[in-house]
Structure formats: structure tokens, C-alpha cells
Amino acid sequence: MGNDKFVIQGLDLFYGTNQALKDINLKIPERAVTALIGPSGCGKSTFLRCLNRMNDFITTCRITGTVELDGGNIYDPETDLILLRRRIGMVFQRPNPFPMSIFDNVAYGPRLHGDRNKGSLRDIVEESLQVSALWNEVRDKLHTPALALSGGQQQRLCIARAVAVQPEVLLMDEPTSALDPMATARIEELVRELRTRYTVVIVTHNMQQAARISDTTDFFLMGEMIESGPTQMMFTSPKDKRTEDYITGRFG
Secondary structure (H helix, E strand, O other): OOOEEEEEEEEEEEEOOEEEEEEEEEEEEOOOEEEEEOOOOOOHHHHHHHOOOHHHHOOOEEEEEEEEEOOEEOOOOOOOHHHHHHHEEEEOOOOOOOOOEHHHHHHHHHHHOOOOOHHHHHHHHHHHHHHOOOHHHHOOOOOOEHHHOOHHHHHHHHHHHHHOOOOOEEEEEOOOOOOOHHHHHHHHHHHHHHOOOOEEEEEOOOHHHHHHHOOEEEEEEOOEEEEEEEHHHHHHOOOOHHHHHHHOOOOO
């Protein structure tokens, strides 16, 4: 593990008068998988969305503190949001392919950013589908509707769509919660491979999943970040009693 990709300092987030995140201070290492764990409603997904300013779409949302990506504060008023979201891809809980062909789903982002060259789009689509471990299953049906794929394939397609614009970071919000065990295992395997190219931050409800796929784990509770550390250490010898109680299933 090398440098920190994100450095978060004094992050507070409010929805109206309700404070959803309280003084979050955290470093997220580059080219590694960071898992965010904690009970429902503890702020994990809200925090994840702070990392690419997805909360900007919520009018009642107010944020203070800094989120630095490679040393630059993404909440700086000068930030180019289109560029930011190109650098930081997002994969949601439920697969959400666009109602178009498999090819057009993956080519969507590059086209949006001005790439109209057929040959180069073909290369990008193939490479992205290779990266998301889907190419061998769909190579002969690129022009069929994406919505005809199985749930697990749709989620891998959404990963391909996210990596097609060559992001540096992939945010994943419980990407396997709607999938069966086999599809979940495929995505977990994929996440482990993606760390060689990307910084991956994944919200998961599944403690075993966090233990299997992440390098670092951050435990959230009631809007606070309670403890952060190497995954193996967090799961075997957590420092905070609350972390231990959550990990051993006493609550959550």
C-alpha cells in the first residue's frame, strides 16, 4: 500500500437540522480496498457519497470540513464536478443498466466525454468488459439489451460502465446486496482484482464480505467513525469495545 488517495478532516454533514455525520477524520489508501461497515442508518452510504459530491443533489444537505483527493479539496468552489465524477466512479446497490444495448451502456461515458471514434469505442468497451470479468459471457451479444442480462451480470456491466471512463476511484454502495451467493462471489473476486488498478471504497452490511475482500476497514456508528485500521486487525483485535460488539454480532 502506497499513499493516501483521500484525506478527510473534520467532516460534518447535516440534512436540515439533523446531523448525519460528525467530525469524520479518515485516510483512504490508494490502490487498496477500504470497507465501510456499521449498522443501517449509521452514515456509511452518506459518507461514501461525500467522496464524489453526490450529496450535492440533496437541497437540504450542508457539509463542512475537507475531503482531499490527491491533496486537493473536492469541496473547493472551483472544483470541476464533471471531471471529479469522471475520476471517481460509482456503483450502486441495485444494478442500474440503461435501457440500451450492452455496448451502448459501456460506451455511454466515453461518448459523453467526446469520444466518437468507432474503433476506439470498441477497444474501450472490450477492455472495460474484460476488467469487469464479463467479456467472455457477452462478447457475442454486445448489441442485445443490457436489461436481458442476469442480476449479477448487470452489476458487472455497471462496473464496466464505471471503469470505461478510466476513473482512479470506484465507490461501491453494497454492490452485492441484491445478488445471489454465486453472483456475489463473482463480484467479490472482481473487487479483489480491481485493487491493482483502482482505489476501491465499498459499503457493506456483510461482515464476512468485508473480512474477505478489504485491506482496510472503517467502522461507523450513529454518524461517527469509531475505528479504522487494517482489516485483519479490526476483525481480530479491535481497540474499541463498540467495534468488538458489532463485529461479534452483539448488535447491528
